[in-house]
Amino acid sequence: MPARPAGPVLVVTRLDDATADLVIAELNQRAVPVVRLDPGDFPMGVRASASFDDSGMAGTMRTLSRAFELKAVRSVYWRRPNPYASSPGLREQDARWCLDQARYGIGGILASLPLAHYVNHPWRNRDAEYKPAQLATAARCGLRIPPTLVTSDPCQAREFAARYAPVLYKPLWNTDYTGEDMRARTVWIDDVPPEAIDSGVSRTAHLFQQRVRKEADIRLTVVGDQFFAVRVDGSPGVDWRRHYDVLSYTPIGTPPHIRRGVRSYLQAFGLVYGALDFGLDADGRWWLYECNPNGQWAWFPDTICGPIAEALADQLAKPGADT
Template sequence: MTAPVLAVACLDDPTTDLVLDELHGRGIPVVRFDPGADFPDEIALSAHFDGSGMTGSIDTPTHRLDLSGVRAVYWRQPTPYRPSPDLDTSSASWAAEQARYGLGGVLAALPGTFYLNHPFRNRDAEYKPLQLATAAACGLAIPRTLITNRQDSVRRFASRSDGTVFKPLWSTPFKTDNGKWRTIWAHPIDPEEVDGTVTGAAHLFQEQVKKAADVRVTMVGDHVFPVRIDGSPALDWRLHYDSLSYQLIEATPAVVKSMRAYLDRLGLVFGAFDFCLFGDEWVFLECNPNGQWAWFDDPIPQQIAGAIADVLIRAKGES
């Protein structure tokens, strides 16, 4: 019997849907669940360890997954493990952490299994300081960048730039004074407006690149999909999806080689790279190890889904 692909993802993720449709079309069995949302109410776990390693199963309402018989794991932003509302605060927090380290640990240790990407590698690769240092080490151009909590450092940094950009180090929701939650996006700043509150946290500042366009490169193994993004009236194009246009373009061999080296260095199979174009130069901004791509115009999403399916299927050496 053909070994299944395990999709670890929330149930309303259209990116996962496209990949699973591709796998189903090729006759590859798939088991999908969301551990943070489904465990323990919908999932039963039995993992056994002895001198031969790990064996056991995970049972869902519709499937039994043999832990030693998983072809590949497609890890796609599952729901964080969350406390049960039926327990007191302390017990609920304890149970959620046990689930993360128990079920999460089992899912990260499936024997002989290929991961796209391994969850621990995803976690490591989300740190922007590591991204920038790795990109530079792999030969990619990066903007001059400062991470600091010192007001005087920001002023000195900005004095040597034609423009300065602030970026959050992580997309943490921020609650405003009126009680509403908002996302903080990359935006230009006036360094004179940076006050003493900067000392309260780490902040990332970058020299603003006078870009001609943005490029999102989705890389899956050796498959490369560079998409030029035009039409954004703001620095951060994610604020204006309705005004954007997309065009598949070619990446230079040097950039492709550097991106491949970047993924290899961080133990990744998949990466969504963001660049800005400055003349003929591709300037690296960041790489999301679990980035989105389903919103692109057709046929780009189908091509990327096909490339991901190719890599997942060939994990067991089948064509």
């Protein structure tokens, strides 16, 4: 297998990404060259030219401040870029056409860098973001999951909620949503009693899941073969993401059977990195809720963030045979 080049690490993300900032800072400390690129800046702030022949792909890409050879990229840290855009001033249909050309053109180039090591490859991230696929794969890998129903049938949903009470509602995807006041809105995870389920369920797919009677939450961040499990205590509600200011975080070990199951899970999706959310019940059992293949971790205390940033920098910085 060809060795990875010793060129730059390409960090694909938007400007306001605190998680990527910590990894970039660690790479800078190691004097590893970094190029930060947001494909959402194309075509105004990003330019690309790629050629293809029997020897493969070659070419260059430029941001407003950097330029790099496509063959020279040693690794790619794919974080959270902005959506692809089109040049301003175009008619709606023309803008839509240009946006699709950008997605499949620039996106195809960035996903095909010849010798780069991806953390994670964007297409692997995409495949791993479907919650039904997550749950089915987790069960095959020996991880314990709560009873879950995905349905558009209100009767099925009410029967499930009555049988497995207490039951939570979870969005299948966190779509950007703006209210009438133009402020961003979030659909949080919350309890749903059977009587609250009405005919609106029939309008799309919904996920209902039995609520784990938990003692604490666990966020398990995995980078390659390194496991960083953190016990999260103090949440007054079922969705601990709403209460960062009152939470406490304690690093804990990861049981061997959880390690085995998670390794199998990540391998099934081709992931190098994953952020997994578990509930810990009174009997010490870990219940997997979901795995975010691109989950954030920068809100943790420095003592937790530091080792995760170092592990990611280890993955991205080292030239040599790809893994």
